[in-house]
């Protein structure tokens with residue numbers, strides 16, 4: 432194995448406009464549906480990795496403290512994939528820091544595994560293409576495959592049994608369009624049901640699962656077309672519809688999975704009211720209560736103020752399109 436010393440990578444979180452929910456193969460972490468996302472500039476993870484002969488086992492620091500056992504296990508299992516590729520048994524020292532609350536539906540696993548993929552590949556001396564990095568990041572978290580790229584990206588569900596066509600590609604770079612996403616934080620608690628557990632339960636028990644899978648192809652085609660035409664209204668409408676379908680299928684699992692809080696609905700109503708008042712804004716929600724509001728740059732300040740004025744909103748993180756995963760000094 433060709434060691435390259437300590438390497439530090441930064442990857443930005445992404446929020447899906449057309450959502451992924453459901454896995455084809457859990458072991459390979461291949462998604463059952465494709466997805467389209469926007470990478471965000473102000474939410475990111477910075478991760479350093481160094482493989483070291485002197486370490487008896489991996490040491491993983493998360494936001495400055497030893498990572499909880501569950502997190503360490505997941506990250507070490509991911510490092511095993513790198514060790515396998517590099518034909519090595521060396522343990523690693525990993526330090527990872529998020530600039531936002533972890534596991535609260537802000538896609539920390541997306542930025543986290545994309546940063547870990549790039550840092551650990553570089554530290555091991557391997558050289559991988561963006562597609563190879565995306566394939567690798569997917570093994571950590573499905574949405575991480577999209578965070579390899581800046582701007583707008585699309586994840587292919589893929590069909591190959593070995594997962595080799597299950598990766599993301601960039602549709603447009605961050606400079607393509609001046610869209611904004613405002614994240615209204617309602618609660619910084621960890622989500623009650625992790626996305627893997629939620630997806631498995633949905634596949635196994637929801638009577639609507641096949642309708643969700645079948646209808647997602649049209650959403651992807653329509654979103655690609657709307658992005659190409661820079662048709663903001665259409666992009667917003669598909670974004671909301673995909674979000675509502677994802678949450679409906681999760682709620683219809685048994686036991687039902689409800690990520691929303693009462694305040695989540697309040698913010699949905701606020702977004703609808705903004706539209707009635709002539710301000711174009713559209714919501715989306717992931718596996719947590721936070722509401723993300725998609726808007727044009729020109730409306731971002733007005734919408735941010737409306738969101739901040741809501742007592743339920745503890746803070747608003749304002750983002751525009753962000754860059755892909757990159758190494759930093």
Ligand code: PMV
Nearest residue numbers: 447450451572573574626717
């Ligand atoms: O990457 P995962 O396995 O945490 O799944 C993320 C799923 C959603 O965020 C809810 C939707 C998506 O496409 O990002």
